[in-house]
Amino acid sequence: MKELLVVKNLKKTFKLSKKQQKIEKTTSNLKVAVNDLSFTAYEGEIYGLLGPNGAGKTTTLRILSTLIKADEGDAFIDGISVKEKPNDIRKKIGFLTSELKLEDYYTPNYMFDYFASLHGVDEKDLLDRKNQLFTRFGIDKFSEVKIGDLSTGMKQKVSIAVSLVHNPDLIIFDEPTNGLDVITAKTVTDYLLELKNQGKTIIISTHIFSLVEKICDRVGIIVNGHMVEEDYVKELTKEKDLEDVFFDIYKREVGE
Amino acid sequence: MKNILTIMKKELKRFFGDRRMLLSLILPGLIVFVLYTIMGQFIGSIGKGDANHDYNVYIVNNSNDKSINDLHEVDKYKITINEVDEDQIDAIKEDIKIKTKDLLIVFEKDFDAKKNNGTSPTVDLYYNSTNDNSQEIYTYYLTGLSEKAINDIKYNYLINGGVGAGSTNNLATKEDVSSQVITMIVPYILIIFLFTGCMGIATESIAGEKERGTIATLLVTPTKRRDIALGKVLALSITSVFSSVVTFIAVIASVPNMMGGVSESGITLSMYGVKEILLILLFIVLAVLLFTSILTVLSTLAKSIKEATQYAMPIMVITMMIGVLSMSGNIPTNPALYLVPVYNIAMGLTSVFAGKIDALNIILATVSNVAYIAGAVFALTKLFNNEKIMFSK
Numbered sequence: 001m002k003e004l005l006v007v008k009n010l011k012k013t014f015k016l017s018k019k020q021q022k023i024e025k026t027t028s029n030l031k032v033a034v035n036d037l038s039f040t041a042y043e044g045e046i047y048g049l050l051g052p053n054g055a056g057k058t059t060t061l062r063i064l065s066t067l068i069k070a071d072e073g074d075a076f077i078d079g080i081s082v083k084e085k086p087n088d089i090r091k092k093i094g095f096l097t098s099e100l101k102l103e104d105y106y107t108p109n110y111m112f113d114y115f116a117s118l119h120g121v122d123e124k125d126l127l128d129r130k131n132q133l134f135t136r137f138g139i140d141k142f143s144e145v146k147i148g149d150l151s152t153g154m155k156q157k158v159s160i161a162v163s164l165v166h167n168p169d170l171i172i173f174d175e176p177t178n179g180l181d182v183i184t185a186k187t188v189t190d191y192l193l194e195l196k197n198q199g200k201t202i203i204i205s206t207h208i209f210s211l212v213e214k215i216c217d218r219v220g221i222i223v224n225g226h227m228v229e230e231d232y233v234k235e236l237t238k239e240k241d242l243e244d245v246f247f248d249i250y251k252r253e254v255g256e
Numbered sequence: 257m258k259n260i261l262t263i264m265k266k267e268l269k270r271f272f273g274d275r276r277m278l279l280s281l282i283l284p285g286l287i288v289f290v291l292y293t294i295m296g297q298f299i300g301s302i303g304k305g306d307a308n309h310d311y312n313v314y315i316v317n318n319s320n321d322k323s324i325n326d327l328h329e330v331d332k333y334k335i336t337i338n339e340v341d342e343d344q345i346d347a348i349k350e351d352i353k354i355k356t357k358d359l360l361i362v363f364e365k366d367f368d369a370k371k372n373n374g375t376s377p378t379v380d381l382y383y384n385s386t387n388d389n390s391q392e393i394y395t396y397y398l399t400g401l402s403e404k405a406i407n408d409i410k411y412n413y414l415i416n417g418g419v420g421a422g423s424t425n426n427l428a429t430k431e432d433v434s435s436q437v438i439t440m441i442v443p444y445i446l447i448i449f450l451f452t453g454c455m456g457i458a459t460e461s462i463a464g465e466k467e468r469g470t471i472a473t474l475l476v477t478p479t480k481r482r483d484i485a486l487g488k489v490l491a492l493s494i495t496s497v498f499s500s501v502v503t504f505i506a507v508i509a510s511v512p513n514m515m516g517g518v519s520e521s522g523i524t525l526s527m528y529g530v531k532e533i534l535l536i537l538l539f540i541v542l543a544v545l546l547f548t549s550i551l552t553v554l555s556t557l558a559k560s561i562k563e564a565t566q567y568a569m570p571i572m573v574i575t576m577m578i579g580v581l582s583m584s585g586n587i588p589t590n591p592a593l594y595l596v597p598v599y600n601i602a603m604g605l606t607s608v609f610a611g612k613i614d615a616l617n618i619i620l621a622t623v624s625n626v627a628y629i630a631g632a633v634f635a636l637t638k639l640f641n642n643e644k645i646m647f648s649k
């Protein structure tokens with residue numbers, strides 16, 4: 001199996017403002033969000049990062065998608081260093097999160113063309129890609145409606161289509177079903193499985209056990225910025241369900 | 257009743273508890289004070305002659321009255337009196353018009369005799385209000401002669417043909433008067449409008465995208481940060497230039513209406529040609545690019561549109577103060593001052609409107625502004641690469 005994503009000893013510390021210190025209930029002005037985190041994702045699998053709020057999932061995915069830089073360690077996608085060659089990485093990945101939004105003023109059609117152009121997708125590929133994605137998500141019905149006028153579910157579908165315009169090998173998806181109703185959530189998870197069947201590699205983060213059980217091949221459990229368990233979902237859940245497994249591990253790590 | 261108090265207390269806590277809010281309550285007062293102080297100083301200097309100026313005063317049919325002649329001897333001014341004949345009047349008036357001579361005093365023939373027998377002779381003072389030296393010495397003589405006429409029955413004469421007729425004694429050309437008025441107000445209005453125009457759209461730009469979470473979508477594409485910065489600044493600038501040119505045309509078109517009352521002959525724009533218009537457009541474009549790039553940097557530093565507006569406030573105050581400096585119509589001769597951002601734009605505009613274009617100063621202003629704009633765009637690129645700025649929690 002080809003190692004598409006190799007994450008090596010990532011560490012990320014944030015400086016906290018006075019206000020953040022209050023929120024985090026700490027007197028230290030430093031917060032280690034990701035601590036010596038390593039994992040590997042193989043080509044064609046769905047890898048889940050599972051962890052409670054504040055575990056460092058979003059931070060990790062932001063490092064992988066070149067939005068922020070790790071203090072220590074590095075990650076390699078198809079052998080390319082995230083640290084050294086962020087622009088090459090950006091061509092290879094599609095990053096999605098509910099925090100990444102599209103501007104309300106424009107239509108899905110316009111946004112798709114805009115991002116295709118920024119990704120350097122050529123005219124012919126663009127039309128094929130658009131056809132395929134817009135049909136798949138039913139966007140063609142509202143492709144000329146301003147994004148601001150769309151529902152949350154429709155927006156999410158457009159975001160997915162737009163972030164995949166360049167047909168990336170690695171898809172990074174922070175909380176894929178966050179804020180979606182069950183029907184839209186199912187459309188999204190079905191599509192992730194479809195992408196996997198096309199040979200794409202997918203990294204998702206979530207705190208929802210059932211999502212991991214349903215779609216992930218392997219799972220890494222993060223607690224306090226550190227990877228505490230990594231295995232095939234099938235192996236982990238041989239005897240207990242994932243929730244129980246998680247709490248056993250959590251107790252072991254945090255001692256509660 | 258109790259509820260009114262409860263609600264009122266909560267609202268007041270918001271207004272007076274927040275330091276920024278409090279500042280925004282006090283700021284307008286401070287701005288008014290500073291602006292009017294500066295403005296007062298400069299308005300006071302309008303119509304003041306140069307220190308050590310040698311005032312050349314021409315007199316026709318000079319009076320032999322000692323008390324009148326005493327007016328020529330005063331510590332405050334160095335006055336050179338030239339007695340001339342009546343046939344030279346027109347030539348001297350022309351010189352006053354073109355500002356090479358300061359004042360012409362024409363006493364009626366047999367002035368002293370008529371004065372003494374009570375037939376009220378006339379004395380006319382010809383000056384040019386757009387020449388500060390002429391204006392100053394005119395005011396001096398007018399005051400001196402008037403005081404005598406008021407205080408002493410012996411000095412019974414009509415100055416400038418009597419009350420109200422004096423405006424024809426002002427030999428300033430319509431063009432000079434117009435240029436003086438326009439120079440005083442247009443650069444100021446223009447700078448204020450340009451800044452507020454840019455502020456409206458540039459503060460919103462990046463801060464708004466951060467607030468709405470749309471900037472990260474752009475940052476995950478393989479687009480160079482410099483290209484993002486330039487693309488944004490250029491689009492904002494084009495929008496601002498468009499709106500500014502409309503503003504400029506509106507300001508210029510409204511000047512004759514607004515200032516019509518200032519001079520009876522009205523305001524003309526005929527002294528401005530293609531060269532002036534092009535230079536003014538150059539300064540408008542420079543101002544818009546400078547304001548836009550600086551405001552975009554501030555917008556990028558801010559977390560929200562509100563914060564961006566707060567950051568822009570001090571810059572707006574400084575810009576307004578610099579704008580006020582241009583109201584005096586005086587332009588500095590020291591070329592180094594044309595390197596000072598915003599000030600050089602204000603002075604550049606002033607010099608063009610006043611018809612005192614200096615190639616070196618305009619080049620200095622242009623080159624330095626291009627450098628500042630490039631610096632701001634460079635800073636913007638750096639900020640786009642700074643995750644603390646782009647993804648602060």
Ligand SMILES: Nc1ncnc2c1ncn2[C@@H]1O[C@H](COP(=O)(O)OP(=O)(O)OP(=O)(O)O)[C@@H](O)[C@H]1O
Nearest residue numbers: 014033052053054055056057058059060647648649
């Ligand atoms: N820019 C930042 N500045 C300061 N602290 C930060 C910043 N980003 C994240 N953190 C802190 O780092 C820790 C990890 O945050 P992160 O968002 O990665 O967690 P998460 O696993 O995605 O949690 P959630 O399930 O709530 O999304 C948290 O304590 C968070 O407060």
Ligand SMILES: [Mg+2]
Nearest residue numbers: 057058059174
């Ligand atoms: Mg998160």
